[in-house]
Amino acid sequence: xxxxxxxxxxxVEADTSGLKVRSRDGDNLGHIKAFMVDxxxxxxxxxxxxxxxxxxxxxxxxxxxxxxxxxxxAGDDYIVTIDRRVLEGGPSWANNAPEFNQAYADxxxxxxxxxxxxxx
Numbered sequence: 540x541x542x543x544x545x546x547x548x549x550x551v552e553a554d555t556s557g558l559k560v561r562s563r564d565g566d567n568l569g570h571i572k573a574f575m576v577d578x579x580x581x582x583x584x585x586x587x588x589x590x591x592x593x594x595x596x597x598x599x600x601x602x603x604x605x606x607x608x609x610x611x612x613a614g615d616d617y618i619v620t621i622d623r624r625v626l627e628g629g630p631s632w633a634n635n636a637p638e639f640n641q642a643y644a645d646x647x648x649x650x651x652x653x654x655x656x657x658x659x
Contacts, residue, residue, distance in 0.1 A: 549658050550575045550584065550639050559616035560588055560608075562623050571617060572600060575639060577658060584656045585639075585647065586617070590627075601631045602639070606653040621651070 557570040569590035574583040586608060588601045603626070609618045619626055629650050630643075637643050641658055648655045 549578050550644075551578055552576075552587070552639075553583070559614070560590075561611075561614070561616055561618050563618055563620055564623075566623070568619060568623070568626075569598075575602070584658065585644070588619075588626075597633070599631050599633050600636065601626060601629055602643075602647050603629070604648055604651055604653040604656065607651055625651075 552573045553576050554573050555571045557572075559570050560568045562568055569588055571586050572589040573587045575585040575587065576583050583605060585602045585604055588603060589598050590601060591597060591599050603619070607619060607621050607626075609620050610616075611618055630647050639658075644658050645655050
């Protein structure tokens with residue numbers, strides 16, 4: 540087995556089929572663009588939410604730890620368990636995704652008050 544070097548990203552983005560995301564009040568927020576999966580464990584550590592926009596323009600992307608999502612099997616969608624205003628004030632991007640390294644993962648976890656996720 541080959542060791543992954545410290546410079547090699549250990550998270551890989553796994554595109555989804557656009558699973559829907561709702562607020563805890565039932566409002567449609569958007570969809571999950573991707574899961575961030577740890578290459579070593581195979582565990583999804585973050586979900587990247589795609590919110591807003593029209594016809595593919597002006598979308599914003601919000602990485603969130605899985606701790607702030609709940610899966611609703613009946614609706615086959617995810618529910619954001621925090622207030623929408625907290626979500627919309629969190630780390631995000633519109634055009635250029637940041638490098639999802641340990642520092643960025645720590646920033647996201649810290650914002651949402653979840654346990655830091657060790658990547659790598």
